[in-house]
Amino acid sequence: MATQLQFFMSPDDEVAFFRHLERFDLEVYPRRVPPDWVAFKARQENVPRLPEEDLYLVAVAVGPAIVDKMKRGPDKGFWRIDEVRSPVIFFERSRLNEEGELLSGQMWAEMDVTPQTGRKEAAADQFLRLYREVEEYLKKTFRKGDPKPFLVGPKAARLYKETRLVLRDSAHRGGTVVPYK
Numbered sequence: 006m007a008t009q010l011q012f013f014m015s016p017d018d019e020v021a022f023f024r025h026l027e028r029f030d031l032e033v034y035p036r037r038v039p040p041d042w043v044a045f046k047a048r049q050e051n052v053p054r055l056p057e058e059d060l061y062l063v064a065v066a067v068g069p070a071i072v073d074k075m076k077r078g079p080d081k082g083f084w085r086i087d088e089v090r091s092p093v094i095f096f097e098r099s100r101l102n103e104e105g106e107l108l109s110g111q112m113w114a115e116m117d118v119t120p121q122t123g124r125k126e127a128a129a130d131q132f133l134r135l136y137r138e139v140e141e142y143l144k145k146t147f148r149k150g151d152p153k154p155f156l157v158g159p160k161a162a163r164l165y166k167e168t169r170l171v172l173r174d175s176a177h178r179g180g181t182v183v184p185y186k
Contacts, residue, residue: 008136009113010143011155013172013182014099016052018147018158024049025142029135030066031094035059038072038084059097067092067132089115092132094139097175099161106171107161109182112143150182157184 014022031047035056045051047062063070063086071087086093099110114136147156150172157165157172162184164170172182 008116008140009111010140011109011111011174012099012143012147012158013107013109013150013155013161014158015107015160015164017160019098020049020052021146021158021160022143023047023052026062026139029139030064031062032065034061034063034070034086034093036061036086037075037080038086040082040084042084055098057098058100059095061086061088061091062094062096064092064094064132064135067129067135092129094136102173104171106173107164108173108175109155109179110175112139148184150184152180152182155182157182 026047027049029047032044033047033051033055034042034044036059044063045054061070068091070091070093072084073087075081075083075085088095094112094114096112097110100108102108114132116133116136143156147158148162149155150157155172155174161170161172165172165184172184173179174182
């Protein structure tokens, strides 16, 4: 089972998050990797280069990303990262919808041996420590949300309070989320 966090990040919260990630050796890949993709480091100055929605943060110090070429479908010719066997953190960015509401994002990594995923051995301890440190940063600097599983970035919470920004769960028919005081 994947270790998952759901959050709301304003653009300023995202810049601060990537500033924190600079200490790790992480490379950025989109969910569907074009054949000519050139990876770049997860750093504050590279935030404008991030893919629009979903991306992978690959811990290259732990190991390379294992990729497969897509042979059928609309993504034919693109590469797909094997998120179970690779040391990757999946990161779905928070974004604004058409109504101006901030939709939730999520972050997860596959760590455990489970029959559903086909993982035969647990993730490397080095990758586990890296993910736990990133997770602790979010839990320490972000506010808790109501309902419980959501974390709200400091700037997103300020925007909620000052401009009445609506924080909406990105799930189908998702409800609204309120940051704790």
